[in-house]
Amino acid sequence: PPDISLTAVKAHLTQFQSIATANGGNRAHGRPGYLASANYVKGKLDAAGFTTTLQSFTYGGATGYNVIADWPGGDTNNTLMIGAHLDSVASGPGINDNGTGSAAILETALEVSRQSLAPTRHLRFAWWGAEELGLRGSQAYVNGLSSTERSRIKGYYNFDMVGSPNPGYFLYDGDNSDGVGSGPGPAGSAQLEATLQAYFSSIGVATRGTDFDGRSDYGPFIAVGIPAGGTFTGAEGTKTSAQATLWGGTAGQPFDPCYHRACDTITNVNDTALNRNSDAIAYAVWTTAVTTPPPPA
């Protein structure tokens, strides 16, 4: 798997910050900074040879958009999806939440193109609208799938907040091995978690499980039985002293003190966490889509 360029990921973050600054300080659903963000992402993907769709939906009297990007080729009956929400809250620019996940999966998609990757499985990337208002974009996407289309999606990786300034290294606990959240996810979620775990083990970074309760865009997927996984570096929760011993950073302080605030700007990012998570995403995409044989039908 490739090493994703932190510089390139941060260049996307700088663009998201500029878009927010030029549009009233946010990239929220129904505001001009959201559509500008969607057009930025779509433009990069179109230029890289993806087949893209701007899927619109209505929520709260405003039009929202998901950007869906298919990489041509691979077995569409064995599709792997990778997603991140692109909207911010109205109170800030949303650079860690979730410019980081959006930029990391964008750069991974662009690397798929640069390498002319020919995966066994079909790859579909998604940038969701209106997550902050209750997972509205991802829910609209899942609702819009026929049962056949749904059954073709064999796994979904979600990335929401992957550069928190006082980071933890969390994996959605799809196998419930840490006993957090509401139990194991759909069969197959354990494998997605194990793949991410293998990456962090390879770089010698400890991980811990985090709730697999639907508090981000994987929720609508697991609700219909699609296996899911993903990483997370922490939100408003407080880092414990045990976690500070494990990962460094500051005990007794939030993982992200600027969560949902105006200070969630370009400076609200831990580069090491963002770099590790970006590489974890590429590792997961390459190993899951290229080298894993399809499960028996």
Ligand code: PHE
């Ligand atoms: N979905 C939450 C938000 O955008 C953040 C979050 C992500 C919380 C993953 C828990 C797990 O505000």
Ligand code: ZN
């Ligand atoms: Zn988020």
Ligand code: ZN
């Ligand atoms: Zn949020």
Ligand code: ZN
């Ligand atoms: Zn687990």
